[in-house]
Amino acid sequence: MSTQRQNPETETDNAEAEADTETETERNEVARRRAEQRERERVKENERATADAERYHLKVFRYDPEVEGKQEPRFDDFHVPYEQGMTVLDALIYARDEFDVSLTFRHSCRQAICGSDALFVNGRQRLGCQTQLSDLDQPVRIEPLPHQEVVKDLVVDMEHFYDQMESVEPYFQTTDRPEGELEEQRQSRENREQIKTSTRCIWCGACMSSCNVAAGDNEYLGPAAINKAYRFAMDEREGEEVKQRRLEIIEQEHGVWRCQTQFSCTEVCPKDIPLTEHIQELKREAVKSNLKFW
Amino acid sequence: MSQSYDRGLIEDFGRWREFSAGMWAWIFHKFTGWVLIGYLFTHVAVLSTALTSASADPATVAANQDLYTQTIQALESLLIVRILEVGLLAVAVFHILNGTRLLLVDLGLGLGSQDRSFYASLILTGAIVVASVPTFLAGVSL
Ligand code: HEM
Ligand code: SF4
Ligand code: FES
Numbered sequence: 033m034s035t036q037r038q039n040p041e042t043e044t045d046n047a048e049a050e051a052d053t054e055t056e057t058e059r060n061e062v063a064r065r066r067a068e069q070r071e072r073e074r075v076k077e078n079e080r081a082t083a084d085a086e087r088y089h090l091k092v093f094r095y096d097p098e099v100e101g102k103q104e105p106r107f108d109d110f111h112v113p114y115e116q117g118m119t120v121l122d123a124l125i126y127a128r129d130e131f132d133v134s135l136t137f138r139h140s141c142r143q144a145i146c147g148s149d150a151l152f153v154n155g156r157q158r159l160g161c162q163t164q165l166s167d168l169d170q171p172v173r174i175e176p177l178p179h180q181e182v183v184k185d186l187v188v189d190m191e192h193f194y195d196q197m198e199s200v201e202p203y204f205q206t207t208d209r210p211e212g213e214l215e216e217q218r219q220s221r222e223n224r225e226q227i228k229t230s231t232r233c234i235w236c237g238a239c240m241s242s243c244n245v246a247a248g249d250n251e252y253l254g255p256a257a258i259n260k261a262y263r264f265a266m267d268e269r270e271g272e273e274v275k276q277r278r279l280e281i282i283e284q285e286h287g288v289w290r291c292q293t294q295f296s297c298t299e300v301c302p303k304d305i306p307l308t309e310h311i312q313e314l315k316r317e318a319v320k321s322n323l324k325f326w
Numbered sequence: 327m328s329q330s331y332d333r334g335l336i337e338d339f340g341r342w343r344e345f346s347a348g349m350w351a352w353i354f355h356k357f358t359g360w361v362l363i364g365y366l367f368t369h370v371a372v373l374s375t376a377l378t379s380a381s382a383d384p385a386t387v388a389a390n391q392d393l394y395t396q397t398i399q400a401l402e403s404l405l406i407v408r409i410l411e412v413g414l415l416a417v418a419v420f421h422i423l424n425g426t427r428l429l430l431v432d433l434g435l436g437l438g439s440q441d442r443s444f445y446a447s448l449i450l451t452g453a454i455v456v457a458s459v460p461t462f463l464a465g466v467s468l
Contacts, residue, residue, distance in 0.1 A: 155344035244349070293431050295348030295440055308348075309437045316434065 087111040089171040090123055092135065096184045099134075105182075107173070108132070114165060120174065121149055121160035124186075137186035144302055147234030150241070151186055152177055157238035157300040177241040193237045196254050200261040200281055208271040217269045230263040230310055232303040239297035239307055251286040255297035255307040258288060262310040265317065276321070283318040291315070347441035351424055358421040365414055372401075405466055412462050416455045423447035 090110040096102035110127040112118075121139055128135040138148040142161045149160040152175040154168050165172065180188035210217055239255040240246050246254045253261070264270060265278040282288050288311055297307040345353075380394035381387060387395065401407050427443045430436055436443060 244352075292352055293348065293428065293440075294352045296346065299346050299348070306437065308431075308440075309434065312432065312434050312437070315432070 086114050088114050088118070088123055088165050090127060091171045091173045092124070092127065092186070093175040093182075094135075094185055095182055096134075096136075098184075108135075109171070118165045119161050120151065120153055120158070120163045120165060120168070120172065123165055123172070124160060124174065136184045145234060147236035150177055150236035150238040150302070151175065152241070157242050159236060159238070159302045162302050177237060179241050179243075179247040180237070188237075190237055192250070193240050193254070193256070194235075196240070196252075196257040197235065197260060200253065200257045200264075201278075202257075202260045202264070204264065204267070204270065205274050206270045207273050208269070219267070219269055223266075223268045227263050227266050229303075229305050230259050230266070232305055233259055233263075234303060236302060238300045238302060242296040242300045244294060244296065245290050245292055249286060249290060252290045253282075253287050255291075255301075255311065258282065258291075258314060259305055259307050259310050262314055265314065279314075279318055279321050282314050283322075288315045288318060347444045351427070351440075351444040351447075354420060355424050355428065358417045358424075361414075361417045362421060365417075372397075403466060405463075408463050408466050412455060412459060415458055415462070416451060419454050420447060420451040423450055 088111070090112060091107045092110060093105065094102055094108050095105040110123075110131055112123045112126045115122075119142075121142060124135065124137055125139070128137075137151070137160070139160065140146040140148050144159050144162040147159075150157055151160050152158075153160070153163055154173050157177060160174075174186065176182045176186045176188045180190070180193070183189050204217075206217065208217075233256055235256065237256065239259075243252075243255055246252045261278055261282050265275055265282065270278075291308070291311045293308055293312070295308050298305075298309070301307055376394045376397040379397075381392045386392050390396075424444065424447045427440070427447055430443070431440060
């Protein structure tokens, strides 16, 4: 919809140009101008009302320890004009570009693959770029991920999350050589199928943020790191020796046994990875490798 | 690392509204587990103190003068005790049903329907509790 309107003033240009010295006409002139002014305001008011009706109301968390006026966290309101297919990330970009350039958030790919824009939207961890505004109730409340320290506005400190990911050695290791003539490590179709979903993690941290256990225990590896460990522990190409070492990491005190099967991580994962299922499977692997009846 | 703002306990606490099935199941399971432990200890305390005043003489029992019997009868004649018993049944039934659900979850069975099995536990608990009310409240006066 166009928000531009014919300006009623143009019709009166001629009348104004005509010089008139009579006071009667002057008084008319003043009255007419007042009426025009009122009309213009009324039109503007209407325009604003119709435009607002097509705007999405965002409530965005603001905080910046380095700016005096923002040290006390607050929510700012933004009314963003809606376009079909608009995502939460699109709306934030609009708000930043048009209303407040200091609004800070991470984003990059806009297609749910870089994992930089996990946010807490209407009480749930979601990717901004993967969440349609039309699926949300208004006002849309946008906050930084819970259980992570806020650096500024919607930006949280991911360092701890990355540390946990690194601690499970998230890369392929093996002591075995490829079979026969082969130069590459080949994987069976069945084995690939088994680890398929676990390879899809984009390191967004949504799962870790949703997990109550991780919130209460900073040393807990967390769903994403355990899923990463699963991805390699279940990869048959790594061989038994490496798998045993992986299981030692997995079953450490703050490893898989901390999971209380609350399923929060599985609910929020934007890549639909069955995290709880993988954690449970690793628990059974750990038990199996420790139980010896002979 | 920059200075940062800790949003604290209050905000986290306010998130209970956004919990999904698995989270509620976890909370209820903790709660019911500890209520059962609490009941177990109260139960042992009440019975063991009442037992010391139980009479070994069959004549006293026959004459309805036995303190142990009187204690139990007095307790059972209170409406509040009967209502608490219904509550105890509710807590125990939910804990058993959801405990079975958790055992299945630990075995990796039916993880895809973990939310439905939680709702089923709730509904079944409700049905059993409602059905038990006439039995529990039989013969008690206000
Ligand atoms: C058939 C009966 C029961 C079943 C199937 C059952 C099942 C379970 C299961 C599977 C858990 C572990 C929950 C988890 O994985 O986080 C648990 C925890 C617990 N149960 Fe039971 N239970 C039963 C009876 C009882 C009774 C009679 C009591 C008390 C006297 C009790 C007290 C507890 C407590 C205190 C916990 C720990 C709660 C917590 O995590 O803090 N349970 N139960
Ligand atoms: S497991 Fe899912 S929610 Fe967790 S970091 Fe990876 S993609 Fe994000
Ligand atoms: S911007 Fe890359 S995941 Fe959303």
